[in-house]
Amino acid sequence: MHPNPYIPNQVAYRAPLKRSGHRSAIKIVLAAFACLVALFLGLLVLLLIGFETGPTGLIVGMVAASLPVPFYILLTLWIDRYESEPLWMLATSFFWGALIACFIAIILNTAGSEIVTAATQDKNTGRAFGAVISAPIVEESAKAFILFVFFFWKKNEFDGIVDGIVYASMVGLGFAMTENVLYYGIAATKESLTVTWFLRGMLAPFSHPLFTCMTGIALGWSRQTDSGFIRWVAPPVGLLLAIIMHMLWNGSGVIFGGVGFFVTYFIIMVPVFIGTLMAVYFGLRREGNVVREHLYPDYQCGNLTPYEYERLCSVRGRMGSSMNALTSSGFSAWRARMRFNQLASELAFHRRRAARGMFVSQQAALEQEAEYLQMLQDLSRQLQSPAP
Numbered sequence: 001m002h003p004n005p006y007i008p009n010q011v012a013y014r015a016p017l018k019r020s021g022h023r024s025a026i027k028i029v030l031a032a033f034a035c036l037v038a039l040f041l042g043l044l045v046l047l048l049i050g051f052e053t054g055p056t057g058l059i060v061g062m063v064a065a066s067l068p069v070p071f072y073i074l075l076t077l078w079i080d081r082y083e084s085e086p087l088w089m090l091a092t093s094f095f096w097g098a099l100i101a102c103f104i105a106i107i108l109n110t111a112g113s114e115i116v117t118a119a120t121q122d123k124n125t126g127r128a129f130g131a132v133i134s135a136p137i138v139e140e141s142a143k144a145f146i147l148f149v150f151f152f153w154k155k156n157e158f159d160g161i162v163d164g165i166v167y168a169s170m171v172g173l174g175f176a177m178t179e180n181v182l183y184y185g186i187a188a189t190k191e192s193l194t195v196t197w198f199l200r201g202m203l204a205p206f207s208h209p210l211f212t213c214m215t216g217i218a219l220g221w222s223r224q225t226d227s228g229f230i231r232w233v234a235p236p237v238g239l240l241l242a243i244i245m246h247m248l249w250n251g252s253g254v255i256f257g258g259v260g261f262f263v264t265y266f267i268i269m270v271p272v273f274i275g276t277l278m279a280v281y282f283g284l285r286r287e288g289n290v291v292r293e294h295l296y297p298d299y300q301c302g303n304l305t306p307y308e309y310e311r312l313c314s315v316r317g318r319m320g321s322s323m324n325a326l327t328s329s330g331f332s333a334w335r336a337r338m339r340f341n342q343l344a345s346e347l348a349f350h351r352r353r354a355a356r357g358m359f360v361s362q363q364a365a366l367e368q369e370a371e372y373l374q375m376l377q378d379l380s381r382q383l384q385s386p387a388p
Contacts, residue, residue: 042099045178048106053185061185064197065177072205076169079280081315082287083345085157085166093146093167097174101142108138131254136246143171144215144239151219155358159349161220162283168216172209206273207249213276214242288313294348312344340379347372
């Protein structure tokens with residue numbers, strides 16, 4: 001086989017190795033088992049919530065908590081402009097927060113509150129402990145667990161701060177949705193649903209995602225940095241910061257009431273939210289620079305036109321090229337252009353990981369690069385062919 005002319009100074013393209021059916025079957029079985037466990041825990045969570053709210057409150061709470069979630073998910077996914085994360089990892093993050101992390105939180109928080117109540121003979125002390133001490137530690141640790149799993153297990157999909165924010169936001173949104181089922185359900189039975197929905201759904205819809213984003217940002221920073229000190233210190237510091245923010249948020253309401261809530265909201269939460277948006281901005285700039293640097297060889301050898309290269313290196317350019325494909329050639333061209341943009345980014349980040357020595361086998365990394373380039377060549381031909 002002659003080397004592919006689309007691959008500058010690389011090995012000849014090889015078809016991807018087929019995975020054994022036995023290995024695939026094991027993965028399918030494990031995935032199915034994990035889904036069943038998650039669904040079972042989710043049903044237990046709803047059952048426990050239903051005991052507190054009653055059937056009517058449970059239904060009202062589920063509807064009120066679920067309605068805004070698709071909008072917030074779309075906002076989160078819009079952030080990920082260069083290298084979109086796999087759908088199964090995004091879904092796993094969301095349902096981990098909604099089902100498993102919530103189950104862990106309900107069990108451990110309830111147990112902690114009951115123990116403190118029994119030890120102090122004071123229900124208020126037990127509730128305060130549960131809200132200010134137990135909940136921040138248990139909930140942030142439970143939500144962060146899946147982020148650490150992705151960080152160590154899926155290094156090829158956890159490249160930096162933007163990825164950390166996206167995964168953390170999905171976990172937090174899932175957790176907040178299930179938690180809101182309880183709060184909205186209780187509020188519905190007390191005829192205060194409108195006020196509760198305004199406070200939790202409008203003023204503070206991003207509280208849980210924002211807390212968990214501290215862990216996600218820290219993990220992303222650890223992944224993209226070249227400093228050994230930051231690589232080891234950032235993850236635990238990020239988790240600790242998430243716990244502290246959660247403590248301050250819960251403690252402000254428990255200790256100081258409504259005044260404390262609004263003071264904490266404007267003094268702490270709003271500035272942190274703005275800081276997170278800045279992290280997104282600079283994270284996207286970094287990703288654009290990664291694409292620019294690692295696709296430059298393709299531009300030099302003529303595999304990417306100057307127009308394509310410049311469009312791939314900016315969010316605005318990518319959006320413009322996709323819209324041009326849609327308006328000029330239709331939906332199939334739009335899908336091909338979106339796929340082309342995605343694969344180009346994956347190639348750029350693959351090359352960055354290879355340059356940093358993150359692959360055990362250099363030959364496997366080269367073969368993967370060749371596969372990316374072959375797929376890009378096929379898509380490029382499809383985009384250049386005249387529409388029927």
